[in-house]
Amino acid sequence: MTMVLIADDSETILLLMRTRLELAGYEVTTAADGQEVIDRVAEREPDVMLLDAMMPRKSGIDALRELRAAGHRIPTLIVSAHQNPDDADAPSGLEIDGFVTKPIDFDRLLAEVATLTGA
């Protein structure tokens, strides 16, 4: 079963995303901040990650930077509350596979996840 790791500091958004992804047939694991992302990946590498750009303690961007540096090539979408990816000051070279803005357009999100997991 394809596993998706979702990270967001809002519990309701995690619940929402988990529900939609599970309805679409994915196995879902969650993280509330960047450190938890790294911990989950260490436990079991997901097939795709949906990371909130801004989270307390360690952001999704920082977690991704660490994972990329450690050689992890997991396809990743950055979920941002910023309308425009520029404002999320996402650095280049992190091999980000796409940006999703909040409020989330789930039809688009699910289509992108499907593309990334080759489903």
Added chain:
Amino acid sequence: MAVIGVGRFIQKRQDFEDSIARSYQVEMTARVRIAEGQGGGAARREVPKQVAYREQLRDNISGDTRDTAILVAAGLIAGLTGALLLFSGLIASLRRPLEALVDAAGRLAAGDLSARVEVGGLSETATLGAAFNEMADQLQAEASQREQLDRLKDEFVLTASHELRSPLTSVQGFAELLMMERETLTPKQVETVEIILDNCRHLVRLINDLLDLARSDAGRLAVKMRPTELAPLIDEVVRTLRAQTEGSNQLLEEDLETGIPTVSVEPDRIRQILVNLITNAHEYSPEGANIGVKARVIGDEVEVSVSDDGPGIPENQLDHIFERFVRGDAGLTQRVGGTGLGLAISKSLVELHGGSIEVDSTPGEGSTFRFRLPLRPAAEGLAAPATADASS
């Protein structure tokens, strides 16, 4: 010196007059004696002698007059030169501080708020300089305060828009979840959820518009242009919005000229402008209205227009229609879901592309909004139509 000379000259003149008078007197006495036949040779000689003497006197005095005139002129010239020298010294001591003031005022006007003058010299210019510096200090303080306020406002809008998105994501997302199980809901519940979703979309639009406006104010609303086919883009927007117009039995038709060349635009922004214009036409027009979207090439520009046969815009509102928070009467009296920001943002966006936007409207007959984009736009991010002309 001249005064002494002139005084002496007056004295001489007086003596001259006296001598002449005396000479006439002597001559007259001599003539009387000749006439009386008692003068003899001495009296006869006296007459020409006095005539010659007066001649001599006149010669002397005219020489003195000339000398005195020269003396007076020289004195005057010397005096004037002195005065001039005095003045030029004064003027120089005035001119330098004044030039410095003019220079500093010029720099201040050009935006260099650090422009100050050296305070010194004559008390008048020193006072002027001190007043200028005080004014510049105040301007600089106000400007930095304004900048700080602007930054705070930008930060606030950015943060607020960011913070509002998270709860909005939840509200919209869970409402959508409910709609995924609409067969288990009563019609009343379905209607309720639809209202929630409508308002979510409205809020998203409002937040996005406010963010765009804040960016525009901060000069950070930029467009990332890339070669784009306009016709498929317009077609896609029209097809997306047809669901809404069909809901009001409105006819949304498109008439796109074939062979419109590729334009350099930011597709998302052109989409945003089109959605704004078509949504306005839809929301401000009654059921059954006709809405037309046209695109054609005119000279070195491509023109996209959105027309409707709705109520039109009163003449007194036309001039302000592109200003923020200005909404047509229908928007205030009917339940139109706009923000009053769409046209202001559309105008900013069209202009960032080096284009222009205008409106034609006849009350009772309808409105047409047209925007034109240059076929050969200016360099990326610098939307200057002049450059576009030069490169063509």
